[in-house]
Each structure stands twice: as structure tokens, then as C-alpha cells.
Amino acid sequence: RDDAVRAVVITAEDSKAFCAGADILAWSELNAAEFSRHWVRDGHRIFDRLARLSKPTIAAIGAHAFGGGLEFAATADIRVMAPKATLALPEAAVGIVPGWSGTQRLIRLLGEPLVKEMALFGRRLSAERALAAGFVAEISEDPTASAFAIAEEVSTKSPRSVEVAKYMIHAAADEDRGAMIEALGAGMIVPSEDKTEGVAAFREKRKPNFSGK
Known part of the structure; x- marks a missing residue:
């Protein structure tokens, strides 16, 4: 919500990996309810917030992005990758499945054949x-x-134009479509004279006189 921020870069502190994914020791002792209701859903909530951020986001993938790390990179609007970096979904090797949109958001971005691969x-x-x-x-x-x-x-572009364009694209791509459409509709109605008149009439306890403007 800081208007001074015009873009967000996601990168890693360690040169060995962009992100190697979730910590196996952290989730391996969780029971089914904890794993599905908290671990997976909490991860989705965090990643969805990143994917739907109003600011443009860029992921700098300087090294390998595996599992949750790849799902994390998928939240960005645009990605730059080092020549020797690789992407992977290795969950089946440890007996689980992708849990933070690897079979959902990544399908839209990479397509079914590559995600299956x-x-x-x-x-x-x-x-x-x-x-x-x-x-x-x-x-x-x-x-x-x-x-x-x-x-x-991108910081030289109109921040409002970039934000609204992102909303429009996300609505078309089914990334939180309902919220995106309603946000765009709200942006159209809030500056209207009808909205001003409706609020004034409510406060003054009278019948509104709408002009359609």
C-alpha cells in the first residue's frame, strides 16, 4: 500500500538456490489435518497475496528453483533466469505432491505437458x-x-495504468477473477456523481436524486 513502491524484485540471498522449496523436516511430522488445513492452505494464502499484489513483480532466478521455490517464482509477473538454473517439482521423490499451486497456477503458466514432465x-x-x-x-x-x-x-510508466492493466489481465487469466472484476467496477463507480449523491442522501436521510453521471 506504499505508493512510493513502484515495483518489487524477488531474489535470493544465497547463490546456491533461488529457493530449494519447503523444509522437509518442518512438515514431515505434521498429521494429515495439520498438513492439509494449515501447511498447504497457509502457503496458498501467502503465495496468492504475492501473485495478486497490485505492484508489478519481477523474480530474479539466479539458481535452482525447486518445489515451493518454483511455486514462489510463479507468483511474479515476469521472471529472469540464470543460464545454469533449473526448475523442478521433486515432491514425488519424497512421497508428497505439489501443494502451493504447482498443479494449479503453474498449469496456466507452463502448460499441462511441462508440469506433468x-x-x-x-x-x-x-x-x-x-x-x-x-x-x-x-x-x-x-x-x-x-x-x-x-x-x-516499469517505474517510468503510469503506476495506475500498470495496476489496472494487471487487474484486467488477471481477470482474463482467472487469477482471482471475481475480486479483479469487482475492483475494476468499484474504480468506475466511486468517482461518479451518483455515488456522491447516494452517500449524501443516506447521510441526510432523504430520497436520492440520481442523474446517471
């Missing part, structure tokens, strides 16, 4: 294939620098 067969996706699939915008030797360059460029 990773989730069912455990194959890693190279930067070149991710680029060809449109999942990453570019391959860069320095993804963080490239991501900040993209952030600086």
Missing part, C-alpha cells in the same frame, strides 16, 4: 526450455541486475 517424471526444466515456454522473459548472467533494470523501466 516435472511433477510425474521428476525431470528438471532448463532455462532454455523455460524461455521457450514463455515462463521466463529472458536468460541473464546476472538475473538480479536484469530484474532491477526491468523494475526501473
Whole structure:
């Protein structure tokens, strides 16, 4: 909600991985209810907030993004990837399934065949294939620098135009479609004279005189 923030870059502190995914030791002792009702759903709530952020977001994937790390990268609006970085959904190797939108949001972004290749067969996706699939915008030797360059460029655009365009695209892509459509509708109605008259009439306890403007 800070209007001074014009773009968000998601990157990693460690050069070994963008994100290696969820901590196996953290979830391995959870019972079924804790795992499904809390671990999975809490992860979705966090990732959904990132995906639906009104600011433009750029993920700088400087190293491997596995499991939850790949699902995390998928929340960004645009991704830049290092040449030797790879993407994977290795959950089946430890007896679980993707739980933070790997079989949902990633289907829209990568398509069913590639998600099956990773989730069912455990194959890693190279930067070149991710680029060809449109999942990453570019391959860069320095993804963080490239991501900040993209952030600086988008910061020269109208922030309101960028925000509304993102809402429109998300509505078309079924990313929280209901909220996006209602947000756009609210933005159209709030500046209207009818809204001003309706509120004034409510406060003054009288019948409103709407003009349709």
C-alpha cells in the first residue's frame, strides 16, 4: 500500500538456490489435518497475496528453483533466469505432491505437458526450455541486475495504468477473477456523481436524486 513502491524484485540471498522449496523436516511430522488445513492452505494464502499484489513483480532466478521455490517464482509477473538454473517439482521423490499451486497456477503458466514432465517424471526444466515456454522473459548472467533494470523501466510508466492493466489481465487469466472484476467496477463507480449523491442522501436521510453521471 506504499505508493512510493513502484515495483518489487524477488531474489535470493544465497547463490546456491533461488529457493530449494519447503523444509522437509518442518512438515514431515505434521498429521494429515495439520498438513492439509494449515501447511498447504497457509502457503496458498501467502503465495496468492504475492501473485495478486497490485505492484508489478519481477523474480530474479539466479539458481535452482525447486518445489515451493518454483511455486514462489510463479507468483511474479515476469521472471529472469540464470543460464545454469533449473526448475523442478521433486515432491514425488519424497512421497508428497505439489501443494502451493504447482498443479494449479503453474498449469496456466507452463502448460499441462511441462508440469506433468516435472511433477510425474521428476525431470528438471532448463532455462532454455523455460524461455521457450514463455515462463521466463529472458536468460541473464546476472538475473538480479536484469530484474532491477526491468523494475526501473516499469517505474517510468503510469503506476495506475500498470495496476489496472494487471487487474484486467488477471481477470482474463482467472487469477482471482471475481475480486479483479469487482475492483475494476468499484474504480468506475466511486468517482461518479451518483455515488456522491447516494452517500449524501443516506447521510441526510432523504430520497436520492440520481442523474446517471
